[in-house]
Amino acid sequence: MTWMCLICGWIYDEALGAPDHGIAPNTPWEQVPMNWTCPECGARKEDFEMVEI
Numbered sequence: 628m629t630w631m632c633l634i635c636g637w638i639y640d641e642a643l644g645a646p647d648h649g650i651a652p653n654t655p656w657e658q659v660p661m662n663w664t665c666p667e668c669g670a671r672k673e674d675f676e677m678v679e680i
Contacts, residue, residue, distance in 0.1 A: 630656050630675040635668040639675065 630639040639645060639659070644652035648666045650659055656677075663672055 628656065629678055629680050631678045632665045632668065632670050633674050633676055634670040635665065637665050637667040638678070638680070640680075 628641050630641075631637070632639075639650075639656070641655055642653060644650045644654045645666060646652065648663075650663070656675075659672060661672055664670060665674070
């Protein structure tokens with residue numbers, strides 16, 4: 628699944644994770660910590676929405 632930041636459009640892909648930002652590949656969105664923020668703009672997790680690519 629993929630999740631998009633509604634503020635800047637950055638995409639989180641569960642298969643890829645965000646290893647440069649502390650999230651391992653294959654990490655489901657539900658397991659991303661609540662205090663994690665968008666690497667591009669600093670938006671909070673609740674500012675992301677599931678999208679199909």
